[in-house]
Amino acid sequence: MSFALDPALAARLAADTGLWRDFNDICDCGGRLAGTASEKKAFALLRERVRAASPANSGRSIPAPYNGWRAKKASLRLSNGTMAACHPLVRTIATANDGLTAEVIDLGRGTPDEFAEHAADIKGRIALVRHELMFAAGTIHRRRKYDMARAGGAVGFLIGGPLPGHVVAGSSGRDRGEGIPAFGIAPETAARLARTGAGWPSVTMTIETEEGPAETETLVYDYPGTTDEWVVLSAHVDGHDLAESAMDNGSGLAAVLAVTRALAPQASGFRRGLRVMFFSVEEWALTGSAQYVEALSEADRARIALNVNLDSVAGSPNLAALSSGYAGVEPFLLQVAEANGQSLRTVRPLMTNSDHANFAAGGIPAIRLVAGFDDPMAHLRVVLTPADTRDKVAHGELRQATLLTAALVAAACNADLAEVAQWRMR
Numbered sequence: 001m002s003f004a005l006d007p008a009l010a011a012r013l014a015a016d017t018g019l020w021r022d023f024n025d026i027c028d029c030g031g032r033l034a035g036t037a038s039e040k041k042a043f044a045l046l047r048e049r050v051r052a053a054s055p056a057n058s059g060r061s062i063p064a065p066y067n068g069w070r071a072k073k074a075s076l077r078l079s080n081g082t083m084a085a086c087h088p089l090v091r092t093i094a095t096a097n098d099g100l101t102a103e104v105i106d107l108g109r110g111t112p113d114e115f116a117e118h119a120a121d122i123k124g125r126i127a128l129v130r131h132e133l134m135f136a137a138g139t140i141h142r143r144r145k146y147d148m149a150r151a152g153g154a155v156g157f158l159i160g161g162p163l164p165g166h167v168v169a170g171s172s173g174r175d176r177g178e179g180i181p182a183f184g185i186a187p188e189t190a191a192r193l194a195r196t197g198a199g200w201p202s203v204t205m206t207i208e209t210e211e212g213p214a215e216t217e218t219l220v221y222d223y224p225g226t227t228d229e230w231v232v233l234s235a236h237v238d239g240h241d242l243a244e245s246a247m248d249n250g251s252g253l254a255a256v257l258a259v260t261r262a263l264a265p266q267a268s269g270f271r272r273g274l275r276v277m278f279f280s281v282e283e284w285a286l287t288g289s290a291q292y293v294e295a296l297s298e299a300d301r302a303r304i305a306l307n308v309n310l311d312s313v314a315g316s317p318n319l320a321a322l323s324s325g326y327a328g329v330e331p332f333l334l335q336v337a338e339a340n341g342q343s344l345r346t347v348r349p350l351m352t353n354s355d356h357a358n359f360a361a362g363g364i365p366a367i368r369l370v371a372g373f374d375d376p377m378a379h380l381r382v383v384l385t386p387a388d389t390r391d392k393v394a395h396g397e398l399r400q401a402t403l404l405t406a407a408l409v410a411a412a413c414n415a416d417l418a419e420v421a422q423w424r425m426r
């Protein structure tokens, strides 16, 4: 069977000026932190754009309750009395009014080895680790470092960002209840917190937060095919309040909208239907997609042939598909890319760094398309910093990612049963 995208459709997609317009409009909404007006504005924009693409499909909204959180103020005071810039990690616990003063133990990158070697030094101190390139083999996720810090008895958590002069955002991974205060800081601040002959430097972390029940949503648009099977195309709406969350994930959202415009009118002729999903609270430990997959019955899961999740698909011309351990889907991905004149690499280990991870864990073949994997020079290195802005995204890169996505989704919607059976092999 042919995996090449229909040439007329490919030409239409390549000429779709809506792609760049949508990307810019999504960035204009702001950083889209869950629970903010910026996130709501982005949902309204997505609704409007999907309605324009398929007026007869009003979609459905699934409520996504979560533990809301907001930082009211945060500060980091160094031992010499000067204040350093800091950014509270999502859902960090608050400190007492007069803050938390403790010594800082620098654990370098924050690998399990470093935590183990310093086990005797961590208790009662603030653990300092470094943010690392997120899209690379062997990356240790910030949430794991936070968990190791807590397990070691640290009383606070600092993570040094990748970009000189700028703090870094992220989630602490805490849901509710106990935790330790956690801030992202600039690399220069981290450098100032090195141990000296005089001992470990001390700092004062102060944070005031507001917590309570909150609710966002998951938006779903179904375009049925000729069977009751589905291919799920997804992207997360939420981001961080440092900039405009352009690469992560304005790029994925704009690509999903363009692919929806192109494929929705064709879906009724596909073997499998196209299900377009917009998740939120992804940056909050993948909460929205976790709730969605949990609520699916075994039969529902069996009917989803593949999840194609777009997260940070521009910022580098090099695209990778994270295949989440589903080795059997890799030949299909590579064949589709080749048939459409695109280069793609596959990366097999399951990375729990976006919504595809919940599909994969739920037994559904799931991939994440991501740009700049294993490339320390790609713009993607500044994701989660104030530099995740639209100027990092080239129109051509976004168009390439969109074309590849359309080809993958169309081929997946039409793949034969023997092919699809391969995908579930791990």
Ligand SMILES: [Zn+2]
Pocket: 236, 248, 249, 282, 311, 312, 354
């Ligand atoms: Zn993301």
